[in-house]
Amino acid sequence: MTYNLSTEEENKEIARRYKDLLKGAYQTFTDADKKEIRKAFDLSVEAHSSQRRKTGEPYIYHPIAVAKIVAYEIGLDTTSIVAALLHDVVEDTEYTIEDIERLFGENVARIVNGLTKISHLKKDQDASVQAENFRKMLLTLNDDVRVILIKIADRLHNMQTMDAMPHEKQVKISSETLYIYAPLAHRLGLYNIKTELENLGLKYTEPEVYSDIAKKITQSKEEQNKYIESFSNIISDTLDKEGFKYYIKGRRKSIYSIRKKMLSQGVTYDEIYDKFAIRIIYKSTLKNEKFDAWKIYSIVTDHFIPNPSRLRDWISQPKSTGYESLHITVMGPKGKWVEVQIRSERMNEIAEKGYAAHYRYKNKNERESGLDDWLNKIKETLENSDSNAVDFVEDFKLNLYSKEIYVFTPNGDLKALPKHATALDFAFAIHTQVGMTCRGAKVNGKLKPISHELFSGDQVEIITSKSQKPNIGWLDFVVTARARTRIKSALKEGQKKIAEEGKEILARKLRHLKINLNEKVVNDLVTHFKLKTSLDLFYRMGNGSIDNNQLKEFISKRNNAFVNFFKNRIKRSSSNPDFIEKDEIVDKYDSLVFGKEEERLDYKMSQCCNPIPGDKVFGFITINDGIKVHKQDCPNAISLQANYAYRIMSAKWIDSSKQEFKAILKIYGADHVGMVNEITQVISRNMSVNIHSLNISGNDGIFEGKITVSVVNQSQLQKLSDSIKKIEGIETVERIYKH
Secondary structure: OOOOOOOOHHHHHHHHHHHHHOOOOOOOHHHHHHHHHHHHHHHHHOOOOOOOOOOOOOHHHHEEEEEEHHHHHHHOHHHHHHHHOOOOHHHHOOOHHHHHHHOOOOOHHHHHHHHHHOOOOOOOOOHHHHHHHHHHHHHHHHHHHHHHHHHHHHHHHHHHHOOOOHHHHHHHHHHHHHHHHHHHHHOOHHHHHHHHHHHHHHHHHOOHHHHHHHHHHOOOHHHHHHHHHOOOOHHHHHHHHOOOOOEEEEEEHHHHHHHHHHHHHHHHHHHOOOEEEEEEEOOOOOOOOHHHHHHHHHHHHHHHOEEEHHOOOOOOOOOOOOOEEEEEEEEEHHEEEEEEEEHHHHHHHHHHOOOHHHHHOHHHHHHHHHHHHHHHHHHHOOOOOOOHHHHHHHHHHHHHHHOEEEEOOOOEEEEEOOOOOOOHHHHHOOOOOHOOOOOEEEEEEEEEEOOOEEEOOOOOEEOOOOOOOOOHHHHHHHOOOOHHHHHHHHHHHHHHHHHHHHHHHHHHHHHOOOOOHHHHHHHHHHHHHOOOOOOHHHHHHHHOOOHHHHHHHHHHHHOOOOOHHHHHHHHHOOOOOOOOOOOOOOOOOOOOOOOOOOOOOEEEOOOOOOOOOOOEEEEEEEEOOEEEEEEEOOOOOOHHHHHHHHHHHEEEEEEEHOEEEEEEEEEEEEOOOOHHHHHHHHHHHHOOOOOEEEEEEOOOEEEEEEEEEEEEOHHHHHHHHHHHHOOOOOEEEEEEEEO
């Protein structure tokens, strides 16, 4: 589309767009509000007067559009509208943050400064730099949550006007949008914006798929309208008789979510039955709206048979985004299952405008404390800045899109957790220390392992032990970002301790060879073993990954004169445990395994990043070329993750000579106090075996249980069984092959 307006026509259009921003906006502006907004508008027009967008339009169209999204679709106040009008001024013109503070005050300046910081982030970088940029962006939440809200509005308008950009730019911006901005909008309760961001993301990343589904939706629109009409006719009379003021409308599933469902379920467009929902929106008072919702539920289910397993009550217990609604699935006309969403006008406004609308209904104190609570939840995830940036963003995303479950503490308090959360996630949600020392849980009164998945309505009591410590296996089943970051921190601390011991071992071994451990020797060793830091070197010494033969190889390369001396020394010291440790094993990283089950599958290395054994990697299922293995910080990683998350497989390198196998032992005997503790101590103290899960139940003095452990071979398993049999009260210990 060619842009062709005269200066006079342009000025008229700018004035029209400005009036449109003020007219019918979500707030009722006071004269003082209008004055501030006008002042910001005039400054923005003047500052951007010489700039054009890629389409050829005056640049000022963009800030006005962003301010309109902020006002109409998010429902923010005057401060945010002013900041939206000024959001690019400091970035693109001569004005400074000091100028903005002088003219508009501290709040506006803080928000504009946050937005400017985000704009300064480098573009077109590889995955790890891009992830670091996202981390910095998320940290602006510490400045003011409105920074992120305006940034989402800015991204939405950019996505809406991206046609003039080159294709590769469109794909990059869309991937980024699907990767971080849509999940953020979802977490903030901005469901309308989230849907539009996802749809536009799909439009540019998979244009053929997008237009195909859009065409089919348009074709079936008339049929859907008739269906909604036939549904409404059946219940309208009863609703009218009960005196409800309401309206009924349809809500189509978005193009993006239809596409997602087609892929996840392997079905065609026509096979998706719930392509739209029916929404009943009623007028009510705050006092009566819950009662009215259930009354409408009763009317709907009088006429249509409900599916009891599909009832979702987010009125009694709203989602943590503030979302409230009652969802039921009923057998509608023509024998079709249809989802019916029942919500008041207030609930509907919150569902469409999100977080800001939710707090408009609160008084000032509630509004501020609510904002603090929400911000604190988000900030928790941002606390640990030690982690690698890609991991950080991945962990943060875990908490953005997740569906929620609601579980109870022993005292009856309610905790919201992501779907698939485990007992260990719950322990960390209570307190970091409870998580660190968690060794089991009682779920609804029954003893369960820490990896046990929780479900809505469970009552959970955490069992702790001072001797319990986090291990790397915990990362395989926790799902909350809080738990992951705390476990990783603890493991790093453990790694440092091992590294300290490793440094002493290395110094001692080198002393035997008349070599002093100094910085040059350390650097040479790090280079020789292809490591990154001295910490890596000391850690590998501490856990026995570097053995004497490898040190011997290093020495001989370093100085041939040492070779004969080294051989003699080994002969003389063959009985010296300080020098030769027979159990030391080398991490050869000679085999790749995929998925939670750690299966061995056929694969090819990708050319874009050429992974080598030991790299952190993931598998990508291609259409014609099987599994391709990419490094986690591959330049294409973000794009692949953003667009094809359903085709990503977890993968890791293992040393096949050290691979452990899972085995399940069934134990049976007479119960006594401390039995579980004795069993776990025997396993961990005597055998150095990792316990994956422990499930024991007692009944009238008799108990039976199952223990899942990792062992290297059958003889180790046999020794373990024999050790457990020696515990008082144990009758039988046998290996079983199914849970």
